[in-house]
Amino acid sequence: MPPRLPSRLPTGLPSRCVGAAAAGLACALAFEPLAWAWLAPIGVAGMVLAVRDLSVRRAVLVAAVFAAAFFYPLIWWMRVVGIDAWILLAGIQTAWLALVGPLVARVQRWPGGPLWVAAAWLASEVARSSQPFGGFPWGRLGFATADTPLAEALPYVGVHGAGFLAALLGATLAAAVVRLRAPTDGTSRVRRGARALAPAGVVALLVALPVLLPWRDVVGLDDPGADHAAGTLRVAAVQGNVPGRGDDVLVDVEQLTRNHVDLTVDLAERVETGEVAPPDLVVWPENSTAVDPFRDATVGAGIERAVAAIDRPVLVGAIVDAQDPGQVLNQGIVWEPGTGPSDRYTKWHPVPFGEYIPLRSGPLTAWVGRLDLVARDMVAGTRETPLEVAGTLVADAICFDVGYDDGLYAQVRRGAELAVVQTSNAMFVFTDQIDQQFAMSRLRALETGKHVVVTAINGVSGVIAPDGTVTASAAPRTAEVLLADVALNDATTPAVHLAPWLGRAAVWLSAAAALLLVVGRVRRRRSRLVDHGAPPAAPTRAHEPALQG
Known part of the structure; x- marks a missing residue:
């Protein structure tokens, strides 16, 4: 020492x-x-x-x-x-x-x-x-x-x-x-x-x-299109807004999906009139369908209408019923025009006590009555490969997934060219949580060297360049569509490994x-015990007379 x-x-x-x-x-x-x-x-x-x-x-x-x-x-x-x-x-x-x-x-x-x-x-x-x-x-x-x-x-x-x-x-x-x-020990100040x-x-x-x-040139970080070019992709990020006060996605689930449908159909009309160039991919946020679109006919028909109008793949954030009636899935579903749902990503990190109840049969559930509001447990996903959409490999992260390394790293290592973050955060829309989470998305762009497209249900949505610069954003509690041309990059930065x-x-x-x-x-x-010596043993008698009965 x-x-x-x-x-x-x-x-x-x-x-x-x-x-x-x-x-x-x-x-x-x-x-x-x-x-x-x-x-x-x-x-x-x-x-x-x-x-x-x-x-x-x-x-x-x-x-x-x-x-x-x-x-x-x-x-x-x-x-x-x-x-x-x-x-x-x-x-x-x-x-x-x-x-x-x-x-x-x-x-x-x-x-x-x-x-x-x-x-x-x-x-x-x-x-x-x-x-x-x-x-x-x-x-x-x-x-x-x-x-x-x-x-x-x-x-x-x-x-x-x-x-x-x-x-x-x-x-x-x-x-x-x-x-x-x-x-001082005598040395000068x-x-x-x-x-x-x-x-x-x-x-x-x-x-x-x-x-x-010189690694920057090797992995193409200064110019994402330098040695690992995969072209560009025009992305539309849809922020549909939440009905009512804005902090409860369940207040009107049909209107919630209708908001995203209407914005997507409106975008299609602007494309048809030549006002804007057509996107290659449309991204909806987490909980843009807060009920299972395969079981709710109205919600499913709305998605089909939006996809048919824009005639491009739409990455839909959907709550899907699991096979077990006590479980549910939080998914990003690639909805293709004409053929319907195809590739899917399931959220890796459901929120304990918010999206699932650990030890549901334990005493905690009885002590905290509000846990009864989480009627079904959200099942964690395990997918490690990026989504295949519009001819592009897309790494997906849903809400709190962006704070964890494992899911994004796994998809980037397997060739992802772009990252998207689908998030709701409606419950936290009036707090600083939405800004803290968006900052995490900026960090992910910097460390992966890729564009990151964030779609939030009512804020903060944005498009982030590989250098962390926010090139487009939508303010909280607004309905807006962000259009951006993003560079695709299949490079894997050293950080991911x-x-x-x-x-x-x-x-x-x-x-x-x-x-x-x-x-x-x-x-x-032990050393102190040895230095101070062991305590003296109690005296004993060598020859104790036997007791007589």
């Missing part, structure tokens, strides 16, 4: 908790609606300093304060589902980061401490994005990097790598603060400052490396670090 550096940091637990709370709030402000991304590394640095040298219990407490100040404001939008749901979900996320506190408290003193801290942070993101019940990916630091220099690294290391670099930057800042505040800023040079090199490497391994490596390294700390703690306890 390196020698201990006195930090002159606040040692009182209350002051550390206050600092941790401020740092957590800073991390929350790095995301939408403010998106002050520069606060994310500062927030991480504050958390690292707040837990420095604390015992396990105190580190857990301080890290929990930080995490609560981070997650509770970040997902305040969850209150529209229920205050209890907001408290529970944010509490689960808080627990994951709290568990990392003791690890961060110790490994920051190791050689290469900032790297160990960044690995621990990424490991916590991997864990909470997968557990429990599929996890929850909101608040990953990589999702706050679209408009920062770290965005240059996204095509190479993905959201995992960008989050790692943001955490590394924060941990390095914390290390520099500790060195600058340490009592200039030399101490240079020593403190040395780790920042490593971070700067890691951030600049992707820009300097490397990012999952970065996550696994962070988990393995953090587990190994935790194991080393536990083993070291056990050895130190």
Whole structure:
């Protein structure tokens, strides 16, 4: 272990908790609606300093304060589902980061401490994005990097790598603060400052490396049509709007589908008059049919009418009954003119307790009465190949799928040339959730090097270029059709292959670090027992007379 550096940091637990709370709030402000991304590394640095040298219990407490100040404001939008749901979900996320506190408290003193801290942070993101019940990916630091220099690294290391670099930057800042505040050891202030800023040079090199490497030309990221051209596709993204107040897709399901039908038919009339060029593909959002179009004759006839009018494939977002009457599917269905439904994608990540009830027969259902409103469980999809539509391979993601890596990565690795995100978000239309999710779609465009077309039922819809630029968008609570010519690109960026391994490596390294700390703690306890000697044994009699009966 390196020698201990006195930090002159606040040692009182209350002051550390206050600092941790401020740092957590800073991390929350790095995301939408403010998106002050520069606060994310500062927030991480504050958390690292707040837990420095604390015992396990105190580190857990301080890290929990930080995490609560981070997650509770970040997902305040969850209150529209229920205050209890907001408290529970944010509490689960808080627990994951709290568990990392003791690890961060110790490994920051190791050689290469900032790297160990960044690995621990990424490991916590991997864990909470997968557990429990599929996890929850909101608040990953990589999702706050679209408009920062770290965005240059996204095509190479993905959201995992960008989050790692943001955490590394924060941990390095914390290390520099500790060195600058340490009592002088006779070295000059200039030399101490240079020593403190040395780790920042490593971070700067890691951030600049992707820009300097020639991979951009190899994978055609500067010009998506350079070496991996697959032509262009004219896409129409339909945002039909939700009847009534706009936050309940079930208030009038027939009118909801009719809104999308009418906009598509109107588009067909504009094409016929020569006002606009015909699209190659029309995309409707998730829940554009909130009932099964194969069982509801009115809804099915409406879709057929729209497809016949535009005479192009329409990717319909539909709720479809499963074979089991207690289950349902959330699908993107390619509806072809003349032949009807063909290729389908099923949502990979249904929302637990919102779209399906884990442990439905358990006591939780009895305790939370509103869970009865989820009458049927949504079944998760497993498709890994992109949809074949209009002669193009299209990667689909439905709503919260965009926050997870697995589904999109699988489709991109198998040749997807374009990505679409079909989403509803009607329940959250008056909250910041819709902006946070749209930001995730921008990150997906950057890391995959592909156009991403987002169709939301009533906002936010948009077309995103491979560099993250939003080239067209529709405001929330409006009915609009976005028309855009998007470049097709069958390139696979390094991020799609490397990012999952970065996550696994962070988990393995953090587990190994935790194991080393536990083993070291056990050895130190044994050593102290040996140094102080074993307690004397109680005297015994060598010859005890036998009892006489």
